[in-house]
Amino acid sequence: MANQEGLGFVTRGLTKSYGEGRSKVHALRGIDLSIPEGEIVVMLGASGSGKSTLLNILGGLDRPTSGTVHFRDIELGALSDRELTKFRRDHVGFVFQFYNLMPSLTALENVELVTEIADNPMPPEKALDLVGLTKRLDHFPSQLSGGEQQRVAIARAIAKQPDVLFCDEPTGALDSTTGRSVLEVLNHVNAELGSTVLMVTHAANIAGMAHRVIRLVDGQIGEVQVNDVRQTPAEIDW
Numbered sequence: 001m002a003n004q005e006g007l008g009f010v011t012r013g014l015t016k017s018y019g020e021g022r023s024k025v026h027a028l029r030g031i032d033l034s035i036p037e038g039e040i041v042v043m044l045g046a047s048g049s050g051k052s053t054l055l056n057i058l059g060g061l062d063r064p065t066s067g068t069v070h071f072r073d074i075e076l077g078a079l080s081d082r083e084l085t086k087f088r089r090d091h092v093g094f095v096f097q098f099y100n101l102m103p104s105l106t107a108l109e110n111v112e113l114v115t116e117i118a119d120n121p122m123p124p125e126k127a128l129d130l131v132g133l134t135k136r137l138d139h140f141p142s143q144l145s146g147g148e149q150q151r152v153a154i155a156r157a158i159a160k161q162p163d164v165l166f167c168d169e170p171t172g173a174l175d176s177t178t179g180r181s182v183l184e185v186l187n188h189v190n191a192e193l194g195s196t197v198l199m200v201t202h203a204a205n206i207a208g209m210a211h212r213v214i215r216l217v218d219g220q221i222g223e224v225q226v227n228d229v230r231q232t233p234a235e236i237d238w
């Protein structure tokens with residue numbers, strides 16, 4: 001069954017277990033969630049509560065043990081591995097805590113790695129412009145600050161114009177000023193491209209900039225909060 005108009009992800013009864021027998025871990029224990037398109041969604045929760053597991057399943061990097069995930073009219077569980085790879089290529093971008101850039105390539109070349117194989121990419125220069133790095137195109141990662149490297153990683157993720165941008169602790173390795181500039185970029189990408197931004201973080205203060213905040217407790221949804229008034233990254237207390 002396709003999702004209602006305007007809904008990006010819908011999950012029903014999602015569970016994920018790792019291992020067997022006495023060492024079995026129930027990472028997700030029945031997640032029912034609806035995520036509208038175009039929102040910034042922040043996922044909070046204690047260490048081990050299942051945030052990364054949920055993000056990886058929504059992003060098609062991993063499969064649930066039971067339950068369903070729809071993205072629009074696509075049921076991810078019905079896709080073969082090959083189709084799941086295509087789903088990731090066509091619809092999602094990923095940004096991780098440690099930027100995973102190719103050290104031997106410049107900022108521009110790191111972004112080109114993606115634009116060369118994407119169906120409908122923006123020019124790599126535009127992606128780097130959107131993250132404020134027009135003057136750093138020819139720099140190698142070792143010549144860039146942590147925040148700048150993360151912005152290259154974001155440029156790489158958005159260059160293929162994904163419907164959803166998944167970010168796992170995108171500011172985890174950054175000081176507050178640099179972290180804030182990365183959040184500004186994510187805000188900008190959400191506003192300019194309309195991409196849904198799904199962000200996992202330990203930093204509860206970041207929740208202020210989200211449209212929607214999902215709190216995970218021990219593999220279950222503890223609370224979903226919708227923010228009528230959102231903070232700008234500049235207003236967030238660190």
Ligand SMILES: Nc1ncnc2c1ncn2[C@@H]1O[C@H](COP(=O)(O)OP(=O)(O)OP(=O)(O)O)[C@@H](O)[C@H]1O
Pocket residue numbers: 018019025026027045046047048049050051052053054202
């Ligand atoms: N590949 C795996 N094999 C076994 N257990 C795993 C695996 N991945 C995650 N887990 C377990 O599943 C639970 C949820 O992990 P997950 O990484 O999703 O939590 P998290 O909320 O993202 O934690 P953190 O904030 O520390 O990154 C944890 O108990 C973790 O130890």
